[in-house]
Amino acid sequence: MTYPVTAHSPDAKQMRVAVLERDMRDVLAGQRENTIWEAGASAGVLLVVCAVFWWWLRNFLRKRMDRVLDLIRNRQDSLTPVSVLPGADEFSRLSAALQEQEALFRQIVDNINEVVWVLDGNRQVIYVSPAYERVWGRERDGTVKGNPLWNQYIPQEHLQKLKVLFETLYSDGKAVHFEYPIIRKSGERGWIEASAFPVMAPGGGIHRVVGISRDVTDRKALEEQFLNISEQERRRLGHDLHDDACQRLASLKMRCEVLVASLRNEHSSSLPLAQELKTQLTGTSALLRDIARGLSPVEMDGEGLMLALRKLADLAETIYEVPCFFECEHTVLVSNTDAANHIYRIAQEFINNAARHGHPTRIDMTLETDWESVSLTVTNDGVPFTEPENAPGMG
Structure with missing residues (x-):
């Protein structure tokens, strides 16, 4: 430090300066140590406060998030309604939105x-x-x-x-x-x-x-009832054909035989026509009788299914003029009458489709059993089946 010194005598013409010097290194070193210690203490306190606040905030957010996740799990699991978290933070609004969605979901699935x-x-x-x-x-x-x-x-x-x-x-x-x-x-x-x-x-x-x-239990019952009604109608129609139409044809056939005998005695030129008419009536009567049996097949108990399928093959060959063969190496017994009727109708539909749409030269039908189940196979050598677009049929 420097101080000016002024002379007190009037004749003094020069100023004098007093210079004082002091070594400050020790003082500055002490102040630096104090400053470093105080800064370190303040930083430590702030660090502890931040750590405590972070721990509290982390636990708070985790608990709130766990509550939200529990709400979501309860919604998936079943059965308790979603509740709203207390408070006015984002988690509370999120739980309120979940409750609204839950209410909508339950209104749909519960009704x-x-x-x-x-x-x-x-x-x-x-x-x-x-x-x-x-x-x-x-x-x-x-x-x-x-x-x-x-x-x-x-x-x-x-x-x-x-x-x-x-x-x-x-x-x-x-x-x-x-x-x-x-x-x-x-x-x-x-x-x-x-x-x-x-x-x-x-x-x-x-x-x-x-x-x-x-x-769909009621629908299945209606389908079964419809099938039973359809089967009953087929049987009724078959009985009507057999008991009425076939009997009428049989009567016409007998009268035709009388007519043929009368024309033969008279040596009439109409005899060939009458004989042809008799032959046509005989064939028509047999065909109509087979159709009636197809509509009302033989009893399906025991071996009835085998006999019915064999007659079905003969009838299909007569109607469609396509060789139809039935093969059954071992005896197949079907005790369930409804099941036997269904198998017969399935075989009938297979043969009809093959003859009408496949243009085959041969149809083969095979009935097999492994003592646990019955297997029906219908094959033909006709054209491959292709399903047309927008087909008008029911098949």
């Missing part, structure tokens, strides 16, 4: 007659709509969720077919449509018509499968 069900990627049931209890006749309890195909409620003969369909769905990723019977809690059998649609994951593969099932 439709169809059963809505969802399978996960492991083919386990994760959701079933309330209509399940009405359609299946069973309660929605823990035995439904997690069960891959409700195995205990489906007859074993149809269970394997369902498994094959689901294998196709999970492998090809295409929707499937199928029907299968169920056994209700009361023991009666019902029919279910279902459609299943895959939900693809963003990275590929099937994430879930959504299905819709409906009760």
Whole structure:
């Protein structure tokens, strides 16, 4: 530090300066140490405060997010309504939006007659709509969720077919449509018509499968009733042809025989025409009798199906003038009359389609059994079958 020194005598003409010097290194070193310590302490306090705040905020957000995820899981799992989180933050608004969507979803699935069900990627049931209890006749309890195909409620003969369909769905990723019977809690059998649609994951593969099932038991009963009525009408028509038309033709045939005998005695030139008329009446009577038997086939008990199919082959050969052969190496017994009638009608339809549309030179029909099931095969050497677009027929 420098200080000016002024002379007190009047004759003094020069200024003098006093210079003071001090070593400040120790002082500055101490101040620097104090400053560093204070800065470090402040930084440590701030770091601790930030860490505590971050821990609190992290736990708060995690709890809120867990609540939202729980709401979503409850919606998928079933059965409790979505509640709204307290507060006014983004999570509360998100839970309110989920509740609104849940209410809309429940209004749909709780009031439709169809059963809505969802399978996960492991083919386990994760959701079933309330209509399940009405359609299946069973309660929605823990035995439904997690069960891959409700195995205990489906007859074993149809269970394997369902498994094959689901294998196709999970492998090809295409929707499937199928029907299968169920056994209700009361023991009666019902029919279910279902459609299943895959939900693809963003990275590929099937994430879930959504299905819709409906009760078609009444429709199946009507179809069976319609088939029975149709079969009854065929039998009635066959009996009418046999008991009325065939008898009339038989009477005409007898009169024609009398006419032929009379013309033969008179040596009339009309004798050949009368003989031809007799022959035509005989053939027509036989053909109409075979048609009547086809409409009302022989009794299907025991070996009746074999006899009916053999006569069907002879009748088809007569009508269509195409060789038709029936082969049955071993005795095939069908005790169920309805099943035997259905097999006969299927064979009849096969032969009619082959003769009318295939233009074959030969039709072969084979009936086989492996003591557990009956197999009917109808083949022909006609043109291949091609399904036309917008076909007007019923086939």
